[in-house]
Amino acid sequence: MTYQTIEAQSIAGSLGAEVTGADLSKPLTNAATDDIQKALWDHKVIFFRDQDLSPEDHLRIAGTFGDVYRVPFVKARDDYPDIIDIVREEADAGKYNFGGVWHSDASFDECPPMGSVLYSLESPPYGGDTLWTNMEAAYEALSDGMKSLLDGMNAMHSAERNYGSGGYFNDDDNQSVAMDIKPSESGDARIAHPVVRTHPVTGKKSLYINPVYTVCFEDMTEEESAPLLGFLHGHAIRPEFTCRFDWTTHAVAIWDNRCTMHFAIGDYDGHRRHMNRVTVAGERPA
Numbered sequence: 001m002t003y004q005t006i007e008a009q010s011i012a013g014s015l016g017a018e019v020t021g022a023d024l025s026k027p028l029t030n031a032a033t034d035d036i037q038k039a040l041w042d043h044k045v046i047f048f049r050d051q052d053l054s055p056e057d058h059l060r061i062a063g064t065f066g067d068v069y070r071v072p073f074v075k076a077r078d079d080y081p082d083i084i085d086i087v088r089e090e091a092d093a094g095k096y097n098f099g100g101v102w103h104s105d106a107s108f109d110e111c112p113p114m115g116s117v118l119y120s121l122e123s124p125p126y127g128g129d130t131l132w133t134n135m136e137a138a139y140e141a142l143s144d145g146m147k148s149l150l151d152g153m154n155a156m157h158s159a160e161r162n163y164g165s166g167g168y169f170n171d172d173d174n175q176s177v178a179m180d181i182k183p184s185e186s187g188d189a190r191i192a193h194p195v196v197r198t199h200p201v202t203g204k205k206s207l208y209i210n211p212v213y214t215v216c217f218e219d220m221t222e223e224e225s226a227p228l229l230g231f232l233h234g235h236a237i238r239p240e241f242t243c244r245f246d247w248t249t250h251a252v253a254i255w256d257n258r259c260t261m262h263f264a265i266g267d268y269d270g271h272r273r274h275m276n277r278v279t280v281a282g283e284r285p286a
């Protein structure tokens with residue numbers, strides 16, 4: 001996979017590439033914009049290091065992929081309502097960790113985000129890596145029998161376990177020190193999405209379930225769904241489908257939220273980690 005203006009070096013066999021040759025603090029040429037988009041479709045998550053971004057630069061990069069998605073339940077920055085601060089303080093040691101479960105962002109929404117641009121403002125001295133997994137590869141590796149079973153199924157997604165009225169964040173003990181996360185009754189809603197979705201750009205099929213927001217298969221109970229969902233979740237995070245990014249301050253990650261899951265590792269107790277995220281709107285999964 002070659003590009004006109006950038007180079008992309010894979011960091012793992014299944015997905016993820018580190019991109020060089022782009023300065024994201026400057027408006028991108030059309031050729032560079034095309035290359036970066038193509039690199040994202042090719043690699044599903046791409047990384048840039050040593051980028052000195054203002055909030056305006058950050059918003060501009062995200063804007064090359066689509067409209068901004070306003071993240072529900074998480075309070076945005078006061079000065080930039082389209083940017084969320086993802087912060088874990090020293091005092092969050094041993095508990096709160098945003099993104100610390102395998103998930104695809106906001107799959108509980110009717111139209112979940114297409115992707116995100118995550119920027120590191122302060123990385124801990126060690127730890128705080130993020131993992132991604134390739135849900136296309138996970139789908140491809142299933143047997144033909146399992147693929148055809150899943151091809152016709154829908155699953156119910158909901159924020160209820162995290163942000164619903166009985167969810168994790170409704171417990172005072174689980175509040176973040178720095179982030180303002182507001183659960184509400186709207187978090188209790190459920191929406192059906194296909195278990196296998198087709199990527200609108202590449203036409204490739206991927207698994208579309210995750211252990212946080214997928215509560216059951218459509219027209220089945222949670223108990224009935226749990227064995228197969230459990231198998232699929234375990235299968236989807238087999239190490240060979242994943243990549244791992246070791247953040248450095250001022251690194252950027254852009255991921256395609258439609259064909260990946262990710263996981264933020266909270267292994268830096270006693271240190272601070274500070275990220276900014278701009279989220280890009282997506283379409284209804286088909």
Ligand code: OGA
Nearest residue numbers: 086098099105130264277
């Ligand atoms: C996110 C998330 C990952 C991280 O921004 O969607 O899950 O590494 N965070 O902070």
Ligand code: MN
Nearest residue numbers: 099103105262
């Ligand atoms: Mn996330």
